[in-house]
Amino acid sequence: MTSGVVLYNQGGIEGTLAMMNQALLRNDEIAHQIGQKYQILDEVSAGQASQSGQEFQAGMDNTRAKTRDLVQNVSNAVRQSQDGMNGLDGSFRNRLG
Numbered sequence: 841m842t843s844g845v846v847l848y849n850q851g852g853i854e855g856t857l858a859m860m861n862q863a864l865l866r867n868d869e870i871a872h873q874i875g876q877k878y879q880i881l882d883e884v885s886a887g888q889a890s891q892s893g894q895e896f897q898a899g900m901d902n903t904r905a906k907t908r909d910l911v912q913n914v915s916n917a918v919r920q921s922q923d924g925m926n927g928l929d930g931s932f933r934n935r936l937g
Contacts, residue, residue, distance in 0.1 A: 848925060853918055860911050867907065871900045 878893030 848922075850922055850925075853922070857911075857915050857918060860914065864904075864907060864911050868904060871904055874900070 875893070875897050878896060882890050882893055
């Protein structure tokens with residue numbers, strides 16, 4: 841019997857989740873900057889860009905919300921999976937003594 845075989849890498853999974861959350865924050869910042877640029881464009885064009893900017897912002901808000909939900913769902917699934925694996929590992933350790 842061999843011991844120490846790792847079938848999953850909890851640290852690597854957590855690192856990837858952290859990278860996903862960082863990317864989400866960067867996307868939020870970029871969307872905010874784009875919204876600011878539309879506002880500047882609107883001011884320069886005497887209100888002509890208002891409708892386009894509002895539609896774009898609404899679409900971005902919707903996309904960001906869906907992305908946040910997706911990242912949260914992935915995080916929850918990973919944590920549940922890790923909890924299950926940790927429980928299973930503990931059960932086998934107890935049985936093997």
